[in-house]
Amino acid sequence: MKTKLFKLSLFTQKINRQHVQVVFALLALVLFVLGAGAPESGGIGPH
Amino acid sequence: MILLIAILLGVPAGLLLARWQKHSWVFPPLRVPWLVVLAFLPQLFAFYLPATRARIPDSWVSAGLLSSQILLLVFCWLNRRLSGTWLLALGLTLNLLVIAANGGFMPISPQTASRLVTQEVVQTVPLGSRFGYGKDVLLMPADTHLVWLSDRFLPPEGFPYQVAFSLGDVVIAAGAFWLTAAQGKSLQASFEKNIKEAE
Numbered sequence: 001m002k003t004k005l006f007k008l009s010l011f012t013q014k015i016n017r018q019h020v021q022v023v024f025a026l027l028a029l030v031l032f033v034l035g036a037g038a039p040e041s042g043g044i045g046p047h
Numbered sequence: 048m049i050l051l052i053a054i055l056l057g058v059p060a061g062l063l064l065a066r067w068q069k070h071s072w073v074f075p076p077l078r079v080p081w082l083v084v085l086a087f088l089p090q091l092f093a094f095y096l097p098a099t100r101a102r103i104p105d106s107w108v109s110a111g112l113l114s115s116q117i118l119l120l121v122f123c124w125l126n127r128r129l130s131g132t133w134l135l136a137l138g139l140t141l142n143l144l145v146i147a148a149n150g151g152f153m154p155i156s157p158q159t160a161s162r163l164v165t166q167e168v169v170q171t172v173p174l175g176s177r178f179g180y181g182k183d184v185l186l187m188p189a190d191t192h193l194v195w196l197s198d199r200f201l202p203p204e205g206f207p208y209q210v211a212f213s214l215g216d217v218v219i220a221a222g223a224f225w226l227t228a229a230q231g232k233s234l235q236a237s238f239e240k241n242i243k244e245a246e
Contacts, residue, residue: 026054032135033220037220
């Protein structure tokens with residue numbers, strides 16, 4: 001039982017870590033294209 | 048927005064490709080993603096946060112934009128082994144060149160700008176001034192260096208979302224799509240592997 005719980009906890013940790021990595025990498029790519037390319041329309045117009 | 052659409056299209060394309068190649072889809076293994084967050088910070092304060100963007104002088108904004116884009120180029124270099132990154136770097140370099148050649152902002156002509164806002168609004172912005180709180184500066188094409196790299200393209204009239212974009216933006220969109228669809232791998236190598244397995 002203890003082994004099963006340990007494996008489950010390891011699996012959960014792995015999933016969470018993978019998810020966090022994917023979300024962070026996706027965020028980085030989104031920020032990259034926003035930073036490198038055309039701005040959103042929000043800033044357009046007179047000061 | 049066109050750049051975000053490229054990512055949104057690239058992810059399902061990557062999922063389909065991974066399914067066809069019978070392996071699980073993975074997000075491109077980007078190195079030093081925190082560098083992008085760091086590089087984006089000056090732009091966040093200069094263009095996006097209403098509380099700060101009105102207070103930062105234009106000279107600081109242009110310096111921030113240039114340094115931000117140079118850091119993004121460093122990120123591309125550190126991820127150069129990922130397929131598609133070279134397109135991101137090329138597009139970014141094109142934008143960086145025209146921005147650097149025009150005082151630290153992306154030039155946009157009054158004619159192009161009048162498709163985004165009304166003619167009356169464009170007339171209130173003096174030529175050579177920053178156009179709103181964005182990256183653009185209002186310049187006549189004759190006074191623009193590297194005019195072919197400026198924000199001169201527009202979606203078709205009647206398209207619900209009107210935004211000006213540059214040749215560099217198109218290349219960046221292609222790179223973002225390629226990177227997410229190919230998951231950072233060489234597509235040619237994947238195809239060759241599949242063909243060999245089929246034989």
